[in-house]
Amino acid sequence: MKRIVVFTGAGISAESGIKTFRDSDGLWENYAVEDVATPQAWYKNPEMVLEFYNQRRKQIIQATPNAAHKALVELEKEFDVTIITQNIDDLHERAGSSHIVHLHGEIMKSRSTINASLIYALQSDCILIGDKCEKGSQLRPHIVWFGEAVPMMEEAISITQGADIFIIIGTSLAVYPAASLIQFTKANATTILVDPNADAQQLPDYFTVVAQNATEGVPLIVNKILKAYV
16 A cells, blocks of 8 residues: 655645734734743743643634545545644644644643653643643643654654655745654655645656645645555
8 A cells, every 4th residue: 555645834824814923024913932832931931932822722623624624634544644743733634534643742742741651632722820730830832832852753754764655735844853754755756836826947857746725726736546456
């Protein structure tokens, strides 16, 4: 069975109405990234950080998976599919995909500030000051902030190395270390990039480039793969 690895970025969620800080000159919902998405921001003003993510969480809950998310689910019916995502939303899960690695964390979870292995599914859309883990420490969003290590990176590399088909969707390939995943694909792997801003002249010759939005390009690619291998 073909092993397909899908690497998704903000572009796939943007079509469900979820914005990123790159949409507006370094501002994320009118917040400077360094004020809400770094360890320093948390130590300086945890209330503001929690409120920022509480608002983001509410927006994500209201969003729905789009045609690109849903098309990827169809691949699972015929192939061994793993999605590696930079996105913190749960749209892949809600669309029905089964095997998902979140490189940058999951906004629908919280974790302890003294023990990173204590992770909890949220029972509401908010984390508040005074919400504590079982060891008595304040809970924080289960997010990898700028300047923090990416704990799922080694697993993502291992998964990428086994891919027969590697599909990249909606990412600028500019956020490291995640963007380095393309360096770990097999020499004979088929590599496909779906992004409306992709410039084939700036990419390696082995890339197949689909310069379309995710909701247009992903169903197209999925149909081609199904016809070619099923």
